[in-house]
Amino acid sequence: MGKSTISGKNRTGIDMSPIDAKEMMALVRVSPPSSAGNEQAIAERRSQYFAEAGVIGSVPPPGTLKGIASTAMEKLTGKNPEAFIDKLGCRLAFERAGVRLYDALIAKCSAAPANSIVPLDRLQDFRNEELEHFKLVENAMRSIGADPTAQTPSADVDGMASIGLVQVLTDPRTSVAHCLEAILIAELADNDAWQLLIALTEKMGMSDMARDFQNALREEDEHLAYIRQWFRQMVMEDAAVAS
Ligand SMILES: [Fe+2]
Numbered sequence: 001m002g003k004s005t006i007s008g009k010n011r012t013g014i015d016m017s018p019i020d021a022k023e024m025m026a027l028v029r030v031s032p033p034s035s036a037g038n039e040q041a042i043a044e045r046r047s048q049y050f051a052e053a054g055v056i057g058s059v060p061p062p063g064t065l066k067g068i069a070s071t072a073m074e075k076l077t078g079k080n081p082e083a084f085i086d087k088l089g090c091r092l093a094f095e096r097a098g099v100r101l102y103d104a105l106i107a108k109c110s111a112a113p114a115n116s117i118v119p120l121d122r123l124q125d126f127r128n129e130e131l132e133h134f135k136l137v138e139n140a141m142r143s144i145g146a147d148p149t150a151q152t153p154s155a156d157v158d159g160m161a162s163i164g165l166v167q168v169l170t171d172p173r174t175s176v177a178h179c180l181e182a183i184l185i186a187e188l189a190d191n192d193a194w195q196l197l198i199a200l201t202e203k204m205g206m207s208d209m210a211r212d213f214q215n216a217l218r219e220e221d222e223h224l225a226y227i228r229q230w231f232r233q234m235v236m237e238d239a240a241v242a243s
């Protein structure tokens with residue numbers, strides 16, 4: 001495995017040119033900010049926007065009530081199914097994004113010279129499991145009359161939060177270790193979100209659905225453990241110390 005971290009002509013630090021650094025610090029002392037205001041003004045403006053803004057999205061009402069088991073309807077009565085559907089839609093989108101993240105990681109690892117730490121067949125298994133989880137949530141949504149093709153507000157926000165992860169995975173310059181760190185962030189968030197979804201599903205009275213989700217969480221536990229281990233191993237190896 002090639003080293004992830006190499007020394008080179010990095011000019012971002014102040015120590016690159018001590019003379020210029022002195023001059024720069026002197027300039028800071030004599031130059032006033034180019035515009036008036038401070039972080040308080042930024043906070044006030046944000047509060048103003050917040051008060052004026054609408055919501056980021058909405059959950060569509062169930063498209064059809066036909067075919068929904070009456071027992072499911074009974075269980076949801078008196079609760080807020082939209083909040084449940086929002087989180088289901090979020091998990092659905094995340095699992096679909098997970099497939100794409102693993103596809104990118106597989107491509108990265110396949111192209112990496114002498115990648116001896118991450119077995120490709122294991123990555124392929126994880127990728128396929130993310131797809132299975134996507135289908136699982138899709139079916140769960142359909143079973144309560146929700147439209148799995150609609151983007152829910154939480155799915156929208158999660159997608160926005162994950163943009164950086166996709167960028168890390170698809171940047172041709174990033175190393176396998178960089179990509180494992182990005183996947184680790186995704187798997188940590190995913191694991192936590194499954195736990196919350198299972199708790200919510202149980203509270204909604206959907207015990208069969210919660211059981212299916214538990215099986216998915218067991219696979220997610222395995223993803224997290226392996227990714228964490230590979231990342232750790234790679235960081236230690238890069239630092240030339242034993243893991
Ligand atoms: Fe996942």
Ligand SMILES: [Fe+2]
Binds near residue numbers: 126130224
């Ligand atoms: Fe996963």
